[in-house]
Amino acid sequence: MKESDTKVALVTGANRGIGKEIGRQLAAKGITVIVGARDRDQGMQACDALKAAGHAADFQLIDMAHANSIIEAVKQIKTTHARLDILVNNAGISIDFENDIFSLETEVLQNTLQTNALGPLALCQACIPLMKAQNYGRIVNVASTLGSLAEIVDPQSPYAQVAVPAYRLSKTLLNGITALVAKEVRPYNILVNSACPGWVRTAMGGEQAPLKVQEGADTPVWLATLADDGPTGGFFRERQSIPW
Numbered sequence: 001m002k003e004s005d006t007k008v009a010l011v012t013g014a015n016r017g018i019g020k021e022i023g024r025q026l027a028a029k030g031i032t033v034i035v036g037a038r039d040r041d042q043g044m045q046a047c048d049a050l051k052a053a054g055h056a057a058d059f060q061l062i063d064m065a066h067a068n069s070i071i072e073a074v075k076q077i078k079t080t081h082a083r084l085d086i087l088v089n090n091a092g093i094s095i096d097f098e099n100d101i102f103s104l105e106t107e108v109l110q111n112t113l114q115t116n117a118l119g120p121l122a123l124c125q126a127c128i129p130l131m132k133a134q135n136y137g138r139i140v141n142v143a144s145t146l147g148s149l150a151e152i153v154d155p156q157s158p159y160a161q162v163a164v165p166a167y168r169l170s171k172t173l174l175n176g177i178t179a180l181v182a183k184e185v186r187p188y189n190i191l192v193n194s195a196c197p198g199w200v201r202t203a204m205g206g207e208q209a210p211l212k213v214q215e216g217a218d219t220p221v222w223l224a225t226l227a228d229d230g231p232t233g234g235f236f237r238e239r240q241s242i243p244w
């Protein structure tokens with residue numbers, strides 16, 4: 001493969017958890033992986049691990065809570081790589097375990113929305129011109145079944161007792177962003193989808209979670225590497241379409 005044919009992927013929150021594994025699986029497919037992380041040392045470590053395994057990788061400082069960091073990161077990627085084929089908006093926080101919708105504090109909601117939805121939107125906005133320029137792009141927004149409106153209103157949902165309203169709302173908004181962005185970029189061979197990784201054993205998922213990171217990364221990686229005739233504007237878990 002010529003150097004210019006090598007695809008470049010940015011994965012946010014790729015220093016640990018599901019994002020780190022998404023980066024590993026994409027790199028194993030011969031894709032150059034830009035490890036996005038807000039912590040330089042941890043991001044560099046994850047990047048070095050990919051390189052030590054013989055993969056092409058780079059590190060990019062990016063804090064999804066800060067618009068300037070997002071803009072600066074994409075500028076640097078443009079200068080260093082001159083292209084971006086794949087964006088995986090994986091970074092996320094869940095900081096409202098104790099709240100229900102009535103005790104939810106505005107600041108908690110704002111912080112969660114910023115990192116989980118507004119940051120990913122800003123990153124889509126910054127990256128799409130690079131994708132349009134080459135008439136190719138794959139965007140995966142790592143959402144959650146907890147953000148599915150169909151699940152929220154279903155009293156029989158296995159997640160009916162799970163509160164985390166800020167987290168849920170942030171993932172509902174992220175799904176809305178997926179749908180709207182997908183609609184706009186359809187003519188440019190840019191496919192945009194949301195993925196739920198399932199309940200995965202990470203710092204966020206906890207030790208009781210049934211899935212390994214390898215399993216949680218599967219659907220995001222599948223969506224990140226779709227053929228041109230693949231789906232767009234959808235929400236997937238275990239490679240199957242699920243309700244918004």
Ligand SMILES: NC(=O)c1ccc[n+]([C@@H]2O[C@H](COP(=O)([O-])OP(=O)(O)OC[C@H]3O[C@@H](n4cnc5c(N)ncnc54)[C@H](OP(=O)(O)O)[C@@H]3O)[C@@H](O)[C@H]2O)c1
Pocket residue numbers: 012013014015016017018019037038039042062063064065066089090091092093115142143144145196197198199200201202203204205206209
């Ligand atoms: N685990 C599950 O069961 C599960 C289920 C459904 C959806 N998800 C989603 O999957 C994604 C990954 O979750 P995970 O389980 O791997 O969580 P995790 O282990 O807690 O990792 C979260 C990642 O996001 C990064 N991050 C948080 N805030 C950031 C910011 N402002 N800027 C840049 N990076 C930031 C973290 O960086 P630091 O190391 O610097 O904190 C870390 O790399 C999330 O979007 C989550 O909502 C997870």
